[in-house]
Amino acid sequence: MRVFVEGVGLLGPGLQGWEAARRVLAGEEPFRSASTVIGSSELLPPAERRRTPVPVKLAIAVGQEAFHGAGRDAAATATVFTSSSGEGETLHQMCETLASAEREVSPTRFHNSVHNAAAGYWSIATRSREASTSLCAYDASFTAGLLEAVTQVASWGKPVALIAYDQPYPEPLHSARPLLGSFGVALVLGPEPTRRASAMFELAVLPGDEKPSRMSDSRLEELRCGVPAARALPLLEALARSTEGNVVLDFPTETRLRISVSRC
Amino acid sequence: MQPLLISHISVVNSLGSGVEAMRRALREKRSGLVPCDFETARVDTYVGAVPALDDFRVKPDLLDYDCRNNRLAQLCLEQDGFAGKVAAAREDYGAERIGFYLGTSTSGLHATELAYRHRDPKTGALPAGYRYAETQNAYSLGEFVRRYLGLAGPGFVVSSACSSTAKAFGNAARMITAGICDAAVVGGADSLCLMTLYGFHSLGLTSPGPCRPFDADRDGISIGEGAGFALIEKADRAQSGAILLLGVGESSDAYHMSTPHPEGLGARLAMQQALDSAGLKPSDIDYINLHGTATKTNDASEDKAVFEIFGPETPCSSTKGATGHLLGAAGITEAIVSILAIESGLMPGSANTRSVDPAMKSNYLLENRQAKVTCALTNSFGFGGSNCSLVLGVAE
Numbered sequence: 001m002r003v004f005v006e007g008v009g010l011l012g013p014g015l016q017g018w019e020a021a022r023r024v025l026a027g028e029e030p031f032r033s034a035s036t037v038i039g040s041s042e043l044l045p046p047a048e049r050r051r052t053p054v055p056v057k058l059a060i061a062v063g064q065e066a067f068h069g070a071g072r073d074a075a076a077t078a079t080v081f082t083s084s085s086g087e088g089e090t091l092h093q094m095c096e097t098l099a100s101a102e103r104e105v106s107p108t109r110f111h112n113s114v115h116n117a118a119a120g121y122w123s124i125a126t127r128s129r130e131a132s133t134s135l136c137a138y139d140a141s142f143t144a145g146l147l148e149a150v151t152q153v154a155s156w157g158k159p160v161a162l163i164a165y166d167q168p169y170p171e172p173l174h175s176a177r178p179l180l181g182s183f184g185v186a187l188v189l190g191p192e193p194t195r196r197a198s199a200m201f202e203l204a205v206l207p208g209d210e211k212p213s214r215m216s217d218s219r220l221e222e223l224r225c226g227v228p229a230a231r232a233l234p235l236l237e238a239l240a241r242s243t244e245g246n247v248v249l250d251f252p253t254e255t256r257l258r259i260s261v262s263r264c
Numbered sequence: 265m266q267p268l269l270i271s272h273i274s275v276v277n278s279l280g281s282g283v284e285a286m287r288r289a290l291r292e293k294r295s296g297l298v299p300c301d302f303e304t305a306r307v308d309t310y311v312g313a314v315p316a317l318d319d320f321r322v323k324p325d326l327l328d329y330d331c332r333n334n335r336l337a338q339l340c341l342e343q344d345g346f347a348g349k350v351a352a353a354r355e356d357y358g359a360e361r362i363g364f365y366l367g368t369s370t371s372g373l374h375a376t377e378l379a380y381r382h383r384d385p386k387t388g389a390l391p392a393g394y395r396y397a398e399t400q401n402a403y404s405l406g407e408f409v410r411r412y413l414g415l416a417g418p419g420f421v422v423s424s425a426c427s428s429t430a431k432a433f434g435n436a437a438r439m440i441t442a443g444i445c446d447a448a449v450v451g452g453a454d455s456l457c458l459m460t461l462y463g464f465h466s467l468g469l470t471s472p473g474p475c476r477p478f479d480a481d482r483d484g485i486s487i488g489e490g491a492g493f494a495l496i497e498k499a500d501r502a503q504s505g506a507i508l509l510l511g512v513g514e515s516s517d518a519y520h521m522s523t524p525h526p527e528g529l530g531a532r533l534a535m536q537q538a539l540d541s542a543g544l545k546p547s548d549i550d551y552i553n554l555h556g557t558a559t560k561t562n563d564a565s566e567d568k569a570v571f572e573i574f575g576p577e578t579p580c581s582s583t584k585g586a587t588g589h590l591l592g593a594a595g596i597t598e599a600i601v602s603i604l605a606i607e608s609g610l611m612p613g614s615a616n617t618r619s620v621d622p623a624m625k626s627n628y629l630l631e632n633r634q635a636k637v638t639c640a641l642t643n644s645f646g647f648g649g650s651n652c653s654l655v656l657g658v659a660e
Contacts, residue, residue: 001442086402086423091376098458099380103306110463111522111647114369115402115423120648123516129533131514132650133431136402137420144420151438155265172389173376176396205418205444207360252407253416255360 001154004197004264007070008239009062009163009186011036012230013223018065025233025240031217036182043125051108052121053090055083055167058184059118060125063163066186070159071196074126077188078152078160079119082135082145084228085179086115088169118165141166142185142231143249143257149189150203159190166229180226185236193264199239202260212250235259265541266441267657268509269502270494271353274346274451275600276336277490277587278312282343287604293632295586295615297474297486302456303374309470312488312588313456314339322408329408331372331399332455332489337409340453340491350413350495353447363445364419365435366406367428367452369592369646371421372399374457405452409493417445421452423592425646426555427514428452429492430595433654434512436496446498453491454592460487467522475558475589477582477614478567478628480621482558488588492596502659507603510639510655511542517649524562528569530651531555531643535573538641538653546574549655550635551611552626553598553642556582557589564623566643571625581629585616595644595652602640602656609634 008018014033015021023029040049041060059081067074090113097105114120116134123132131152137144142164149162165184169177190197213234215221224233234247238261249257275282278296279289289296297310320335321327341347354362379394398404406421422428422435429452436448464470464485471484499508515537517530524531539546552574555566563582570580583601590597605611613631620628639657 082420084401084403091373094459094463095376095380098377098462099383103458103462105459105462105466107463107466107468107522110459110466113459113463114425114647116425116646116648116650117521119424119516119650120521123518123649124520127518129516129518129530131434132424132516133422133435133514134424134648134650135420136423137406138397138401138403141403141420144418147418147444148420148435148438151442151444154442155438172383172387173396176390176394177401207416251418253360253410253418255416255418257418 001150002200002202003150003153003189004193005187005199005239006190006194006196007066007188009065011038011058011062012183013181022240025237031219033219038182053087053112053117055087055165056118056121058167058182059163059165060122062184062186063122063161066161066188070188072159072188075128078130079122079132080145080149080160080162081119082141082164083166084136084138084141085166085169087113087117088167088173092170092173139228140251141228143251147257153189153191157191159188162187164229164232166227180223183227183229185229185232197264200262200264204258206256206258207254208256209254210248210256213247265437265511267499268437268440269497269499270507270509271497272346272349272495273600273603274340274344275492275597276314276340276343277590277597278314278488279586281339290610290612293613293615295474297588305458305461307461307465308472310474310486311456312486314489326408326411328395329398329404331375333372333405333453334408336455336489336491337405337453338412340493341412346493347413350449353495354414357446359414359416361417361446362415363417363439363448364406364410364415365432365448365450366409367422367432367592368402368405369423369425369428369454370457370460371402372404373459375399377458413449424650425648426591426594427644427646427650427652428592428595430644430652430654431514433509434514437509437512440498448496449493450496451493451596452593454590455489460591469559471558474616475584476617477556477558477584478563478620478624479617480619482563484559485557486588488590490587490590490593490597492593492600504659506659507606508657508659510657511538513537513541513653515651519649522647524565524645526565528565530649531566531569531645532572534651534653538655542655544655549578549639549641550637551605551640552578552580553602554580554582555643555645556584558584567624567626576625577627579611579627579629579633581612581614583612585614598642599654602642605637605640606656606658609636
């Protein structure tokens with residue numbers, strides 16, 4: 001299965017947008033870790049911006065950057081959302097309320113608690129009625145999302161956007177599932193080598209326990225291991241450096257996803 | 265799409281354990297809904313509970329995964345010889361060639377609810393025995409089922425609220441057709457927890473009595489718990505009379521997080537796409553198993569969408585008056601109801617519904633109807649405006 005990368009969106013610690021981050025990932029500028037800055041998207045109605053959960057804002061921000069780069073209409077594009085952590089802050093608040101005597105649950109918080117909250121807000125914000133799914137595969141959530149997105153492009157012959165995101169949990173959940181930082185990545189993937197396409201991915205699912213690709217920079221490698229969505233970093237590095245070669249992503253099973261990256 | 269074989273199924277919910285128990289309950293038009301006495305919940309509503317779960321434990325080597333949701337999943341894997349059928353398929357294809365595409369809305373969330381009641385009074389820490397990855401994380405169900413069945417192919421969990429296990433059929437169909445795997449286990453589980461009981465109540469969406477889909481006096485949902493699984497293979501293995509997955513349609517409402525589009529626009533798109541992908545006309549569908557949650561808005565908008573495509577003749581019903589709303593497990597459960605309709609010609613009448621809302625225009629079944637069903641369509645819609653329709657049929 002092959003797809004063409006038309007647009008990239010990225011937000012992570014010290015990786016503030018794809019345009020800035022690609023120079024870091026290409027080795028042209030040093031990596032300086034800093035808190036991820038997640039702005040409010042003008043896609044959301046002003047009244048919604050303040051109460052929109054942070055993971056949703058993160059997903060929308062990277063999605064928007066990728067569509068901007070691809071020059072595609074988000075309303076006409078199917079989406080695959082994938083996240084290991086989902087809506088952590090909302091989960092925490094709900095569980096606190098449910099552990100209290102009154103159990104006065106907020107209805108808005110409840111509908112924001114679903115794993116597909118980001119997908120729902122995205123669909124409303126972009127007016128997209130296309131298919132959208134929301135996946136989880138623990139540490140392999142990015143691998144799962146990429147496989148599903150590429151399979152959709154192959155099945156439907158239409159572009160699909162992949163949006164992977166993870167936002168650290170507040171305590172006490174953070175101690176049970178520590179995540180290193182906020183990280184979101186989006187890829188608009190198309191079936192044809194359009195003018196905007198910068199690279200081609202050729203995917204293969206292989207049995208075996210080959211080691212997943214790593215980052216040579218130790219701090220970026222720490223980030224890759226510390227946030228499930230950041231498992232995308234070796235693939236992003238290949239895009240930033242315009243190198244050709246294989247990137248290996250892992251599943252929890254002895255199954256690997258091999259992505260052969262080439263320029264186009 | 266290329267049709268796929270649904271070779272084996274299993275099901276558990278408040279109607280009973282196993283396909284035969286469910287078939288019998290539907291034939292008797294029995295409802296599994298009872299006044300809610302789940303755990304410490306004080307919500308004035310009815311639920312469809314599986315009492316067997318209270319004293320059930322997952323098998324010893326998977327004890328780390330023990331939580332209500334995975335217990336429910338295991339109970340279901342043990343029904344209808346399902347685990348044995350998957351073991352045979354594993355011998356046949358190889359473990360690494362069988363994928364798993366499962367769905368859940370709340371996963372093992374109840375374990376986290378309990379842990380939050382037992383936080384350290386000084387530090388606020390969760391109790392030492394709390395296991396996030398094996399219970400709370402949405403993928404917990406996926407890894408539990410994968411390990412239980414000894415699968416090694418690529419897989420993941422879909423968590424798109426109440427459309428989750430319907431959409432999993434789409435994932436499996438694409439993966440098998442693309443050659444990523446030769447067979448796949450689809451389905452999933454959703455179990456009772458405080459979050460959904462109090463959450464739906466806060467939205468004013470829970471009925472104080474057993475839910476009454478499409479009734480003029482319908483006043484909300486009854487939450488249920490349940491699980492269902494299906495083994496999907498390529499259709500070249502299908503013998504005459506075998507059940508096939510013929511079409512999948514997926515859409516988004518782009519309207520509201522918890523209210524369906526009033527004209528049923530997203531629902532219409534999903535149903536039309538499912539028909540198109542099956543290469544069928546609306547008149548080819550003999551029975552529709554509706555999402556039919558028994559909220560004012562869902563039933564009204566779904567009726568509009570169904571009438572728009574199918575007109576006033578096609579028999580349709582919701583089985584949520586029998587099972588309750590199984591949330592993430594609704595899709596697989598109602599796919600199984602549709603399979604039973606095809607196998608036994610039973611179009612189930614709507615349990616608990618007294619009289620159909622006169623505003624409804626589609627052909628809603630109050631009583632069971634016995635007739636030949638060759639093709640059935642089933643709808644699952646969820647929060648976030650996530651819609652999925654499946655078309656099921658039979659091999660010639």
